[in-house]
Amino acid sequence: MRSRGLASSLRHASTAVSRAASPRTRPFSSNAPPPALREQAPGRNSAPSNPAIEFPCLDVLETRSATLQKQVFARSDESGPEPSYTVGATQIYHCREPLILDHGGRLQEFDIAYETWGQMNPDRSNVILLHTGLSASSHAHSTPDNPQPGWWEKFIGPGLALDTDKYFVICTNVIGGCYGSTGPSSIDPSDGKRYATRFPILTIQDMVRAQFRLLDHLGVSKLYASVGSSMGGMQSLAAGVEFPSRVGRIVSISACARSHPYSIAMRYVQRRAIVNDPNWNRGFYYGRVPPHVGMKLAREIATITYRSGPEWEQRFGRRRADPSQPPALCPDFLVETYLDHAGEKFCLTYDPNSLIYVSKAMDLFDLGAANQARTAARRAARLSGAALSSSSSSSDPICNLTLPDKPYEEQPESTLPSDPDAELLAPPPPSQLPQQQRQPQPQQPPADLVAGLAGLREHPVLVMGVASDILFPAWQQREVAEALRRAAAAAGVEPRVEHHELSEEQSLFGHDTFLLDVENVGGAVRRFLG
Secondary structure, three states: OOOOOOHHHHHHHHHHHHHHHOOOOOOHHHHOOOHHHHHHOOOOOOOOOOOOOOOHHHHHHHHHHHHHHHHHHHOOOOOOOOOOOOOOOOEEEEEOOOEEOOOOOEEOOEEEEEEEEOOOOOOOOOEEEEEOOOOOOOOOOOOOOOOOOOOOHHHEOOOOOEOOOOOEEEEEOOOOOOOOOOOOOOEEOOOOEEOHHHOOOOOHHHHHHHHHHHHHHHOOOOEEEEEEEOHHHHHHHHHHHHOHHHEEEEEEEOOOOEOOHHHHHHHHHHHHHHHOOHHHHHHOOOOOOOOHHHHHHHHHHHHHHHOOHHHHHHHOOOOEOOOOOOOOOOOOEHHHHHHHHHHHHHOOOOOHHHHHHHHHHHHOOEOOHHHHHHHHHHHHHHHHOOOOOOOOOOOOOOOOOOOOOOOOOOOOOOOOOOOOOOOOOOOOOHHHOOHHHOOOOOOOOOHHHHHHOHHHOOOOEEEEEEOOOOOOOHHHHHHHHHHHHHHHHHHOOOOOEEEEEEOOOOOOOHHHHHHHOHHHHHHHHHHHHO
């Protein structure tokens, strides 16, 4: 799936890349001492004190840019070097009904790529919807059409966490992704060109509504369970909140009910790494050299958040890749080579625009009652008018970045703004807080979140967290569980939430525990599902 580019743009990009790929020489005369000094030091030659440090890691990036640029010109149709971002055969559901999105955009029609395992029973009551993390495809387990191991290969199958002797498991690639579902790299049917950054802003709830269109197509009126980890755990909770009567059990692993500032900050920096790559071209890089340098850096940043410091201490320590060599400014310590490898594997296998859009959806996630009410009001206003007409959507709101009038300033004291959309001001230092408020993490969920999760008060819910997780810290899963308990208590019903937290002794794998710990994570899911 590739787009056409303009020949003039390609020539310009070629010139830029060839310059970047060529050896760079800098005259040392710019750093030479002034003539007066040279006269005072007779016999000093013009050679530098030390040779310039070599950067083979940058050579790799420049060589890849040059190679990709050659591929651009090698294609007679100018379709570009970007990969197709496919991972094998999938099923495709094409929905022709418009999808109105939470923040003002729409998809006039869209595709959902999905894969299935097991057999659906006659009354379609054994269906489990498995939700993916940020960059995962629908290929959670091998299939006859695609025998490659999936990202949850050891969790799906007879007798495993998602027992295919009992359940019919469906996994989709989310809208906004690049593995078969409609996303920024897809063709806009309105004009036959790539969406790029004309693609509308998404929310986790938008992704879930698209998934339920697929369930409608398959004749599934109610899920036996909604299961997910990381962003998938967000989707799993959102599915229950959006469609409480259509979801039976809920499993949310290493996730949250509202994104917290640390995770937002880390995803923001990843996006900045991509958009600051000159090849990003404001998202219109299809048919040109993709922003692989920024994408690699974004993945390296993400990888830091996926694992834990104690694991890396055991795995890498302070060991260098080759202690016999002098220290280098390229990957030198083993942990640096690990991050470099992670970035290399990823930089051309996932669409950078998809990372931007999907990660932004994670940032926007908030199941609090106030946010749900504001979103519902926006959607109602759009749906009450001509929003579902087949005419051009040029009158739809456009999502633009609005910079503040003045830079952020530290606030002298904490106040709660009356506007729920306003930015929370900086809290006071811990020394000024009452003793019971000096803990480094919330001790009870806010009332707004309890109200937002009230629709799940009678649902069986499994919430799992990992003490070594720094991206979705364990207090966030405790917050979800406690909010569900409080919602049940407020309604006078028995809570049906199970909460499991793996200690650092049980798992040092941090956020990636949900991908690796078959015994603890898989075992808990299997027992919960019954």
